[in-house]
Amino acid sequence: MSRRPDRRRLGVPDVTTLETLAVELAEELPHSDITQLAHACRKGEPGLRSLEAHAAGTAVRGACRRLRSHLAGGADQGYAAGLLMGAAQARLRYRSRHHAEVVWTGPASGVQTSRLTSAVVTELIASARKELLLVSFAAFPPASLTAALGSAAARGVEVTLLLEQPDDNPKFRGGVTFPAIPAVRWNWPLGKREPGAALHAKIIVVDRQVALVGSANLTSHAFEKNLECGILLRGPEHALAIVGHLDSLREAGVLTALG
Incomplete structure (x- = not known):
């Protein structure tokens, strides 16, 4: 032995x-x-x-x-x-x-089962070759996220942003983000939603192959301080389903292009 x-x-x-x-x-x-x-x-x-x-x-x-x-x-x-x-x-x-991983922000525990939200998001954006879709309620991003998106756009990645807008939600307090990044920008107009409804989804999809779905907004607090949880799904099945659903809403006029 x-x-x-x-x-x-x-x-x-x-x-x-x-x-x-x-x-x-x-x-x-x-x-x-x-x-x-x-x-x-x-x-x-x-x-x-x-x-x-x-x-x-x-x-x-x-x-x-x-x-x-x-x-x-x-x-x-x-x-x-x-x-x-x-x-x-x-x-x-x-x-x-492994096709699914748990992603966390927040205090460490004795159970090591996951990765940090900030690390996963940075890695996902860096891996994009064709297209990126980001959906978020709030967006007060750290400088590192803005830089990563700028680099993606510079190498030819098509960036699509679906973010909550003050004009569409009277209770929302936020401004226009990523102004310097060339992107396709969608919104969910006030006239196309139920009273009091919010664009509350938090999603990132890369090249229609990988999707991160969770609770974290595109904010510094969500990446570094809050208690957040998400699921990283690898493989096209779920990613295509998410993109297909949003594409269908856009084609039906529920989501519209900004600018």
């Missing part, structure tokens, strides 16, 4: 906690962020401090601080980088075999 080697006898620190952290980060963050963290780890604590100083997302900055504490405690920087990349690759394989 084989035994796991004693790390202390091999001169390698006991990094069970670091291994757990690598798995947690791979579940929460997009692959591109894990790659940055691994590269920073190879440079040791100075590399992580530099990444923390320049990272836009709070999740990446928090990961830098947690990883720094392990390196300060004696963990090998090359081993830490390898753990991160190995966990990230394992997570990619897992996602390729």
Whole structure:
């Protein structure tokens, strides 16, 4: 019967906690962020401090601080980088075999079953090649989301936005968002809805292949602070059904084009 080697006898620190952290980060963050963290780890604590100083997302900055504490405690920087990349690759394989994932924003628990909303949305937008559909009630987006949508539009992705509008809902308090992004903009006119009705769906569909459906609006609070839950559905069946339903409403005049 084989035994796991004693790390202390091999001169390698006991990094069970670091291994757990690598798995947690791979579940929460997009692959591109894990790659940055691994590269920073190879440079040791100075590399992580530099990444923390320049990272836009709070999740990446928090990961830098947690990883720094392990390196300060004696963990090998090359081993830490390898753990991160190995966990990230394992997570990619897992996602390729599973068609539904739970996505959360909010406090962490002892049950690690999901990924962060901000990471999933960023990854989805970055993966788009042909078209993006975003539906939301409120839209006060973080700068990172606006930048990601701008990059998608710049590479030729057709962006369609269906957002609640003050003119269509007297109780809605919000302005026009993403003004600099070239997009097809739809609305649900006041005259086409029941009194008091709100455009309350929160949906992102990528290339009619992947859909994220949940409670999170396109806001900084929904991505980083609130308690939010969504389901990420891979495969065209559900994505096509969502797009088909909204296309049908637009063709019937229930949804109309803005501008």
